[in-house]
Amino acid sequence: MATRVILNLIVCFLVGASTSGVRGEDPYLFFTWNVTYGTISPLGVPEQVILVNGEFPGPNINSTTNNNVVVNVFNYLDEPFLFTWSGIQQRKNSWQDGVPGTNCPIATGTNFTYHFQVKDQIGSYIYYPSTALHRAAGGFGGLTVHSRALIPIPYDEPAEDYTVLVGDWYTKSHKELRGFLDSGRPLGRPDGVLINGKAGKVGVKQEPLFTMEPGKTYRYRICNVGLKASINFRIQGHTMKLVEMEGSHTVQNSYDSLDVHNGQCFTVLVTADQAPKDYYIVASTRFLKDVQTSTAIISYTNGNGEASPELPPAPVGWAWSLNQFRTFRWNLTASAARPNPQGSYHYGAINITRTIKLANGVSRANGKLRYGFNRVSHINPATPLKLAEYFNMADKVFKYDVMKDEQENTTDFIEQPNVVNMTFRNFVEIIFENHEKSLQSYHLDGYSFFAVAVEPGTWSPEKRMNYNLLDAVSRHTIQVFPKSWAAILLTFDNAGMWNIRSEIWERTYLGEQFYASILSPEKSLRDEYNIPDSTLLCGIVQGLPKPKSYT
Template sequence: MSMKTSHVVLFMFLLSLTGMISPVFAEDPYLYFTWNVTYGTMSPLGVPQQVILINGQFPGPNINSTTNNNIVLNLFNNLDEPFLLSWNGIQQRKNSWQDGLPGTNCPIPAGQNFTYHFQVKDQIGSFFYFPSLGMHKAAGAFGGLRVNSRLLIPVPFADPADDYTVLINDWYTKSHSNLARFLDRGRSINRPAGILINGKPGKDSQGHDQDPLFTMESGKTYRYRICNVGIKTSLNFRIQGHSMKLVEMEGSHTVQSMYDSFDVHVGQCFSVLVTADQTPGDYYMVASTRFTKYMLTGTGIIRYAGSNKPPSSPLPPAPVGWAWSFNQWRSLHWNLTASAARPNPQGSYHYGSIEITRTIKLVNSVGMVDGKRRYAINGVSHKDTVTPLKLLEYYRVTEKEFKYNVMQDVPPAGDAPINVQANVINATFRTFIEIILENPERSIQSYHLDGYSFFSVGMGAGKWSPESRKKYNLLDAVSRHTIQVYPKSWSAIMLTFDNAGMWNLRSNLLERHYLGQQLYISVMSPARSLRDEYNLPTNAMLCGAVSDLPLPKPYTI
């Protein structure tokens, strides 16, 4: 590093201490984006409807980044309502200010803009972004977000011939505002109208196959990043005539195993390698519903270069039953020999030997409050505060706005009534915690935790008990950020709460999320130091109870 460069780095660091800029290093590359969010009219399932576009695109543009890149994204909200984006799986180390949820950020008002500024830090993998307010996700504004490994870090497979993003999702033909009205009136949004792959159902209005989504050359191997960006339905993904080698999921390299099909639950992302080893022609990609009484299917075409042979008509069948899916989960293992970014709780990769300091058991439920349906966790149905929780906490004006720990670490006994209020719990900084997600219902659940990766150590049927720990995988459970909970079953995760901030743990099923099946976890550093958490950004939007308050004293080293 030259003398001039060292002075620049020192100057940037000193500015970060004052809160004038986010404390990121000058030598890490910057990626700049300008996005315009607008309404548009499209017909994904043949019915004209209002959708939300980003730069005129549905789905939105992909973000292609590399470990430690700084993302600077200026978003212009051209809707007639507030808007926010969130980053599914990006850990936002020490920086929940950029998380883009109602508990952390003021909404971007109609006609205004906001610049997100965050660093993808030392992580790799396949992720996506999505709109986080109301039912916006049901209208689009989602897209792929990949973080590639730096060239100096070896990847446990050869470079693919190309790298494709595959976004699969259920889709409704009713507008997001109509869906919200249904829920506000106590009704359900019911079943989706169809399944999309990269915004397309696979067939045109005359029932003909649409143009190929991807092209492969014979003999070459390709990477497909598959994300379920839907709002309600688990989907099974498969490629006609081709096997898939799993290599990465939600930011972790996995032990490489072959699959004919893969269950992708809402909010989850997987990377597979596919070799073009079949007779040249067209082949179907298929995404179909799982764990539902109905069957919906979306298709897309993969074409071998130079071929004009149409795909064969029989679609590869989907698996049946949740036991098949559970066994697939059991086959997933973390690649412990891969040289790549990975979480490092308390200085050890051996999470199974770290002492558990707290066990939180979370049980989902549904009930009626004032004649309307609400979803809850441990008897509390979350309701957003007017002022984002993180701002209230930073300005230290929480007392009149919300209370911590209204939800207990264990569910209430019996048929206790559902309590509707802000659901925020405290987690002691840098403690190792076990969270049990128990699902007494007949429908499958899917949960995501912002700001963290956790170890998915166990699943089982029925209710969890301390004896269930004997079945945990304490060696090579995959580090990830989303986990499914099968009907009448439980899932167990472990993690160190070493990322200071206000973090959302939520149902990925949008109907449930909208009606309260979520909570926030406040992880505060006792030192209130820049070593642990960044200051409020200078461009942060202020709203509600803190709009006119003086800025609190900033954190320092």
């Protein structure tokens, strides 16, 4: 076993050394992950889950700015599999994005090595499976980017760093749930909520999940890894000071509870300033008829009392959540994390070159359930879109711009690969219009964007007067409340093929996603890395020689 690990590390090093555009002097972190099935009972019912090195949730990746992260993934499942690194802005490197539009899935019994570099996006992130409905079975974990010593963070270094992965959970297997969607049935309401893979109940003895020493301050990284439900997170008897959100330091407001929507991560500071005893962490679903709640225990090191069975109440209604969103502001005085990969800090002064209005929608024609944007429902072709484009065979796999910049007046739903051609370095305004009665959450790979507005009603150009053009948080996931809209601004300057998708995974699986193709006219290494030698080839490009490298 030791010999195999050493060989894997050597292979990882050679792969890393051959990747174009990565600075050799920056440190490397090597991981070997075995992805397998296992049986556990997080809600009291034995079920099949996806384990990473035998762990559920998977192991945390703790990295530091400029680290090269090399993850050698061995797939021991009975289906093809991919990981995606949600929120990590892989500059010029969509080859490592780990979604079906950019990567061939890792076949059963084989392995693939991911290699990417984390940059100045200090904060909290997650990874999870992007294939099929594997996310419903686990395979997710935390990914942290720490600051280098020479870049100060805008608060004192905490006593300890804790990752908290919360999310809804179903007792049926990912294959059963996928069968529901394929047969025209939605997933329905979840069966419970997990906190780091467990569902604690009030009054039932639990081992402490975390411990705190009186008087000290701790950093909690809270991420929603669930399929469907927004989660309200709170800590009994304690306030939380928000300091970072999806790679950006925020103005440090304090909250009794936080709504964390699908795919989102918040970092808070919690001070152990209460009576020394046990306290409950509480996570409960939001905006669903049947509220599901789970707890975990925080124990003071010298505590001698049990947690009170009286849990702090969750807020009611989505107006509360909207008002909370309006309190989030970018910390403009912090030296990091202030990522600036897209455009200027003065984003409010940049001229908008294109406006795209994305209306979510659902089709149930002939008993078939599909979701989409602007009445186009994405399907993944056998050849990943990025490979087809790179091999100059895009015309054999997909058509550009099937989806228009605004929903047309038609009831027809189109099902085909959905690729939008974005002009390199254009500054674009995207409006997410939610015409439904349920909350939506959307994510963009490869970029941060400025979340300038979330408002009820219908968007019109006059609503730009309400945009926050000074200190909107630079982030990668945005929620849209029922019968509401959200506006984001960004410069499409990261060449590659990047996924824009719903973070409510049944909607993604059934087509509510598309890809933005950003091509550099120069085809230069200045703008995009060459295809790595280790890239898996499949579909119509399988076995073909790789095109001439960029210079």
